[in-house]
Amino acid sequence: MKIRELIDTARIPGGDELRLYRRGDDFIIAIGGNELMNSRMSGSEEALAVMSCDRLRAPDSAHLLIGGYGMGFTLRAALAALGPKARITVAELVPAIIDWARGPMVELTSGCLEDPRVDLVVDDVAETIADGRARYDAILLDVDNGPDGLVREANDGLYSPAGLAAAQAALRPGGVLAIWSAAPDARFTRRLAAAGFRVDEVAVRARSNGKGARHVIWFAVAG
Numbered sequence: 001m002k003i004r005e006l007i008d009t010a011r012i013p014g015g016d017e018l019r020l021y022r023r024g025d026d027f028i029i030a031i032g033g034n035e036l037m038n039s040r041m042s043g044s045e046e047a048l049a050v051m052s053c054d055r056l057r058a059p060d061s062a063h064l065l066i067g068g069y070g071m072g073f074t075l076r077a078a079l080a081a082l083g084p085k086a087r088i089t090v091a092e093l094v095p096a097i098i099d100w101a102r103g104p105m106v107e108l109t110s111g112c113l114e115d116p117r118v119d120l121v122v123d124d125v126a127e128t129i130a131d132g133r134a135r136y137d138a139i140l141l142d143v144d145n146g147p148d149g150l151v152r153e154a155n156d157g158l159y160s161p162a163g164l165a166a167a168q169a170a171l172r173p174g175g176v177l178a179i180w181s182a183a184p185d186a187r188f189t190r191r192l193a194a195a196g197f198r199v200d201e202v203a204v205r206a207r208s209n210g211k212g213a214r215h216v217i218w219f220a221v222a223g
Helices: 043-054 073-081 095-102 125-130 153-159 161-170 186-194
Strands: 005-011 017-023 026-031 034-038 063-067 087-091 118-121 136-141 171-181 198-205 214-221
Touching: 005 095, 017 095, 043 073, 043 136, 043 171, 043 198, 043 214, 063 073, 063 125, 073 087, 087 125, 125 153, 125 161, 136 161, 153 161, 161 171, 161 186, 186 198, 186 214
Parallel strands: 063 087, 063 136, 087 118, 136 171
Antiparallel strands: 005 017, 017 026, 026 034, 171 214, 198 214
């Protein structure tokens, strides 16, 4: 049996402690007793990017905002799907996540943070959204376990009526708000519709081979 080795810890601003583990060739980011990310399970995070890009009007020149770097699966998939004139702003709250990407997980990162299309912002994605009126063609959020926040209570504000209104204001007409979740949430689906979005809820598998747990992505199109 492969031993799970603790590599580093990091405090989330306003939240608990993240722990980075390595088990053989795999990496795990955990909080408390919950495993948030595993390098073996990238399917739904990649789908968040690919399916969002499929919904863009002009993917070759689009400007995306990705909330939460994680292990970079969403960013790398978006870079592969977009053209050379596209731009991606990545907002990551925890500086250590980026340190891990450029340190122990550098082979997994594959240089995506150095891509000239990428602008990295170490900040709360809510602040980045608030500063970006009509700036983005898509906003991709994977900053927690979904609308029912696990990592940080302040994340709940992103999914509130006020948070959804801010996201809609930051999107260009026809822009896409895509939100990853570990589980369905019928109340949140209704909240998106009440905020004026056209909503498509899609179930995706955790693994890129189509296996694993079912996760959910909401694609909400601004009017």
